[in-house]
Amino acid sequence: MLSVKHLIDTYSLTADDITQILDTAAAFESVNNARVIKKVPALRGRTIVNLFLEPSTRTKSSFELAEKRLSADSISMGGSTSSVVKGESLADTIQTIDAMNVDMFICRARLAGTPQKITENTDAIVINAGDGKHQHPTQAMLDLYTIRKHFGHLAGLKVAIVGDLAHSRVCGSLAPALKTMGAEVVLVGPPTFQVDDPEWFGCPQTWSLDEVIDDVDVVYMLRVQLERMEGATIPSRREYNRLYGLDMNRVHRMKENAIICHPGPMNRGMEINADVADCGRSRILNQVNAGVLTRMAEMYLLLGGENNGISA
Amino acid sequence: MAFLLKGAHAVDPQVGLDKVVDVLIDGEDIVEVAESIDAPEAEVVDARGKYLVPGLVDMHVHFRDPGFEYKEDIASGCRAATHGGFTDVATMPNTDPVTDTGTGVRYQIDRGRAADLCHVRPIGALTRGEKGEALAEIGDMVLEGACAFSDDGHGVQSAGMMRTAMGYVSQFDRVAIAHCEVESLTTHGVINEGRASTRLGMFGWPALGEELEIYRDIELCRLTGCPLHIAHISTKKGLDLVKAAKAEGLPVTCEVTPHHIFLNEDDVTAEYNTNLKMNPPLRLKSDMEALREGIVDGSIDCIVTDHAPHAKHEKDCEWEIAFFGTIGLETSLPLMLNNMVRSGEMSWARLVEVMAINPRSVLRLKPVKIEKGSKADLTLIDPEKEITVSEDYFESKSKNSAFLGMNLVGVATDVFVDGKRTLVDGQVA
Numbered sequence: 252m253l254s255v256k257h258l259i260d261t262y263s264l265t266a267d268d269i270t271q272i273l274d275t276a277a278a279f280e281s282v283n284n285a286r287v288i289k290k291v292p293a294l295r296g297r298t299i300v301n302l303f304l305e306p307s308t309r310t311k312s313s314f315e316l317a318e319k320r321l322s323a324d325s326i327s328m329g330g331s332t333s334s335v336v337k338g339e340s341l342a343d344t345i346q347t348i349d350a351m352n353v354d355m356f357i358c359r360a361r362l363a364g365t366p367q368k369i370t371e372n373t374d375a376i377v378i379n380a381g382d383g384k385h386q387h388p389t390q391a392m393l394d395l396y397t398i399r400k401h402f403g404h405l406a407g408l409k410v411a412i413v414g415d416l417a418h419s420r421v422c423g424s425l426a427p428a429l430k431t432m433g434a435e436v437v438l439v440g441p442p443t444f445q446v447d448d449p450e451w452f453g454c455p456q457t458w459s460l461d462e463v464i465d466d467v468d469v470v471y472m473l474r475v476q477l478e479r480m481e482g483a484t485i486p487s488r489r490e491y492n493r494l495y496g497l498d499m500n501r502v503h504r505m506k507e508n509a510i511i512c513h514p515g516p517m518n519r520g521m522e523i524n525a526d527v528a529d530c531g532r533s534r535i536l537n538q539v540n541a542g543v544l545t546r547m548a549e550m551y552l553l554l555g556g557e558n559n560g561i562s563a
Numbered sequence: 564m565a566f567l568l569k570g571a572h573a574v575d576p577q578v579g580l581d582k583v584v585d586v587l588i589d590g591e592d593i594v595e596v597a598e599s600i601d602a603p604e605a606e607v608v609d610a611r612g613k614y615l616v617p618g619l620v621d622m623h624v625h626f627r628d629p630g631f632e633y634k635e636d637i638a639s640g641c642r643a644a645t646h647g648g649f650t651d652v653a654t655m656p657n658t659d660p661v662t663d664t665g666t667g668v669r670y671q672i673d674r675g676r677a678a679d680l681c682h683v684r685p686i687g688a689l690t691r692g693e694k695g696e697a698l699a700e701i702g703d704m705v706l707e708g709a710c711a712f713s714d715d716g717h718g719v720q721s722a723g724m725m726r727t728a729m730g731y732v733s734q735f736d737r738v739a740i741a742h743c744e745v746e747s748l749t750t751h752g753v754i755n756e757g758r759a760s761t762r763l764g765m766f767g768w769p770a771l772g773e774e775l776e777i778y779r780d781i782e783l784c785r786l787t788g789c790p791l792h793i794a795h796i797s798t799k800k801g802l803d804l805v806k807a808a809k810a811e812g813l814p815v816t817c818e819v820t821p822h823h824i825f826l827n828e829d830d831v832t833a834e835y836n837t838n839l840k841m842n843p844p845l846r847l848k849s850d851m852e853a854l855r856e857g858i859v860d861g862s863i864d865c866i867v868t869d870h871a872p873h874a875k876h877e878k879d880c881e882w883e884i885a886f887f888g889t890i891g892l893e894t895s896l897p898l899m900l901n902n903m904v905r906s907g908e909m910s911w912a913r914l915v916e917v918m919a920i921n922p923r924s925v926l927r928l929k930p931v932k933i934e935k936g937s938k939a940d941l942t943l944i945d946p947e948k949e950i951t952v953s954e955d956y957f958e959s960k961s962k963n964s965a966f967l968g969m970n971l972v973g974v975a976t977d978v979f980v981d982g983k984r985t986l987v988d989g990q991v992a
Contacts, residue, residue, distance in 0.1 A: 260833065342879050362881035363764045364835035383883065385764025423764050448761040 253552050257377040259366045260386040261428040269432060273396050275548035276541065283320055283543050293555045294323035298353040301327040302344075302369075303380070305361045309515055309539065310380050310389070314357050317546035321555070323355075341365065345372035355554050358382070376553050384418050389546055390514055391424040395432065396541040397534050398469055401510055406433030411463050413439040413495060414473030414522055416446050416456075421473060421514045426452045437463055440473075440495065443484040460495055465504045471512045472497050472522045488521050498524045502532060510534045565589040566984065567602045571610035571943060575617055575933040576912040577920060586615060588939040591981040596934055608977065610943055616915045617931040618650025618940035618980065620922035621892060623715070623740075623794060623818060623867035626652075626683075628674065629667075630659025635872035635960045637674035637683060640892075643870070643959035645680045645985045645992075647892040648975025650940040652681060652870075653926055656688040657716040663688035663699035665707035672708050680985045680992070681978075682940075684710040684926060689728040689739060695719045698731055705735045710926040713740035715794055716842075718776050720746055725780065729789035736927050738790040738816070743776035743801070744843070753883050755844040759828035763835070765883055768844045770798045777801045781808045781815055790814035792925050795869050797823045797843040799853035806862045816925050818865040819854050821898045822889055822965050827851040837878045837885035838965045841869075859909050864921040868895045872961030889965040893957055897950055898966065900973025905946070943977035948989075950974050958991055 253268045264272075282291055299318050303311050311327065318325040328348075339347075345356070345368075355376045358366050363383035370377050381387040399405050410429055416422045416438050426436045430453060438449060438456040449456045457463060464470065475491065485491050492498075497511065505511075511523075511532045519525045528535060568586040573596070575581075585600040586593060626640035635643075637654075644652045654671055656662035662671065668685045675683025687704035691697045693714040701712055712732050718741070719725040729739050749772040754760050756767025777793055781804060784791035796802055796817045808815040822841060827848045831839050839845060857863040871888025878885050899918070903909045919942075923930055931940045952969045954962040978986035985992050 262833075340876055340880055360881070362883045364833075364882045367833060367835050368881055383764055384766075420764060446761050447756050447767045448758045451758055451761045 257366070257370055258388050258549055258553060259377065259379045261388045261391050261424040261431070264428065264431065266431050269392070269395065269428060271552060272392050272545060272548045273399055275552055276396050276544040279544045279547045283547070284540070289320055290322055291320065292322045293551050294321040297323045297355070297554055299323045299325040299355040299357060299550070300348055300353050301325060301357045303327065303329050303359040304365070305359050307359050307380070309542070310359060313542040314380060314546055317543050317550060320543065320547055321550060323550070341368055342372050345369050349373040349375065355550065378549060378553065381420055383420065384423065385420055386424045387420040388424045389549060390421050391428040392545040392549065393538055393541040394425055394471070394512060395428060396545050397512060397538045400537070401534060402468065405429070408434040408469060409437070409467040410434055410469040410471055411437050411439050411467040412471045412473065413460055415444045415475050416440050416473070417444050418476060419473050425471070426454055437467070439463060441485060460501065464501050465506065468506060468509050469512060470497060470505065470509065474514060474516065475518060475522050477518055477521065492521055496522055496524060497527050499526055502527050502530060505532065512538055515539070564982065565602060565605035566608055566979065567600060567605035568608045568610045568615060568943065571613055571615035573615040573933050574911040574915050576915060577930060577932045578934045580933055581912065586933065588979060588982050591939060593933065593935060593937045593939050612945070612947070613976065614911060614944040614946060615933065616942050616944065617919040617933060618978065619648050619896065619918045619942050620651040621649050621868050621870065621895065622653040622865060622922040622926055624652045624654055624870040624892065625657065625872065626654045627872060628658060629670065634874055637671060638678040639958065639960045641675060641678040641680040641683065642991050643892040643957065645978055646958040648896045648942045648944065648978055648986070649892065650681050650942065650978060650980045651684055651928065653684040653686050653710055655686055655713065655715040657693060661688050661692050663691050663693070665700060665703035668704045668707040668709045681980055684928070686711045686713050686715070686740065688712065689714045689719060690724060693717055695721055695724050698728060701731055702735070705737060710928065711738050711740050711792070713742065713794065715740060715742045718742055718744035718746065722779055722783070726783050726787060729783050729787040729791070733787050733789035738792045738925055740792045740794050741776070741780045742794045743773045743780065745772045745775050748772035748775070753840065754831060755828045755846050759831055763831065763833065770800065770846065773843050774798060774800045774804065777804050781813065784808070784813055784815055793817035795820050795823065795843060795867065796854070796863070797846050798850045802853060802857050802862060809862065816864040818867045819858065819863050820867055820869045821891060821895050824851055824854045824858065825898055825902055826965060835882045837880065837882055838889055838963050838967065840882060840885050840887055841889060842887035855903070855908070858917060859913065864917065865925060866895060866899060866917045868892050872959055873963045874961060878963045888963070890957065890959050890961055890963055893959065894952055894964060894966045894971070896944070897971035897974050900944070900946060901971040905972060939979050939982040941979040942975050944973065945976045946973045948972070948974050948976065
């Protein structure tokens, strides 16, 4: 059992919660990665609504697959087709769906705090699949899973999170989760990408990737929102790649066993060069795989497990 | 109609009054203040145990009328003001259409008179449509009764436009009220920049966005000679700029809201309570404390509410799209009494200065004094009566209060406006 009812942010998770999620995800490896029949009845008869108020491909398909693997009944509602775009308030949308009697909401939203708002309008369990610049806890769990699988542990590792920290819910949830598990985090990015208050994360920050590249176990490259940033907070794609991009010269300086992560989708040639994305240190596709496992684990622990007496 | 207020503790530093007296009101005026008065024809109001002060003035409210009457209208706003103990309110011009003509000013005054509860004192826009591009008909508005000028809701972005507007206002005996916000710095900001914006993952509204424009407008005050009043000041640095201007003798005053002195950014939690979304935002605890000191030491002139009614659906939504502001008329006095006067942090005399005397002075209104011959605009306060701030408590059409759920001790029980009793034992007449 997790100590929380909903999965809204990573601050609320204890080290024990995170370990439970990662261990449960590991137990699902055989279901998802080894069996021909990739399905267990853990959430049979439970109803899950995927409410994606902002476009998403990988997170949405990852959740949908995880739901199918667990035998849950699910429907997906998108921002462009939902009544939210017709001017309906979030409260009305949630109360409407809630009236149909569902067990869980998976929510992706453009606005921070949306999952919290949903909990005020339903008794169903809510998993935050990314809310604005705030949090993306299921991304953090799949990242931790990937890193732990490679190193066998999390405590004592050094992780550099590189890129657009200020606009990143990935950083906002990954940094605290890593700290909770005893890893060290350093935030790397130009001053215009730094968070308003780095002390809140309790992490050092630096403007120089070259200063930390040979000292860290994980280089975690964040996606840069090109369309939003060019000329506004960074001068150009070319300059960003030169100062902060992960190219082979920098990869060669990494520690022998160090790995590269990226939450996707990548801008090849900007924050990460094409050959780097495909090199032996890259764990980017492992992260995608871990996404299904950890999301199965989160839904199972919050909705199934001891909550309904069904075991995996 | 005559009223005899018996045994009230009257406080009015303008006339050196701080003792228990009887006050006789006849018609629109105070006709006698004495230790003991007999007036057989007058209706006696037992005021023993209560404080009597010159009528309270809130010089910064939004009554949304015309244009947004579903949030508030002048009649409902006046009911809220009366319930909160006020005899005068100054209404901000960000209505629809913007109150930027004499006609608009006259409309609000007429609606206020029709409501017949308190004095409605319209503030006219500095620029047409509050767009910051062209002068509004300021002289026309003065002639129709505008008490001050402001583009509240926006800073005037162009320094040149603000210079022109203040220069033009300087020919009339009126202040320019500045909502200080450099929009190229505040951009999409919805919460104080720093810990709160990081913690909750939203765009920050930096203190500098306010302070830079306070500095600019103080210098424009020096240049044009136009008296300047800084609206809803929210940071220590901003207050330091005002203090320095005052020390130089510049005609600069400022106001603060109860929410900026009793709440701070730490009160905004992962619950995302949108009633705490303000413009300017709730700042640091250290700012809050500096502002409280500023009230006591005299550097802050007025308490105002920035009463900002919004309908339920405009607050019951995600923080980033929720409207800015809290209602305040009905909690302002109880908060001041409960949090500052009861504790001895501020005196009754100082309370009267910041809530009655100074706002009248800033708005160039005739002083109201507890003495023979003055207009009978008076507020009677029960310092021991407790209220619970609930949605049901409010006369305002909107219920978006940052203070819901609080229990507060001290509240107005009776209000007299031009000798008419508009609040009777806590009930709006």
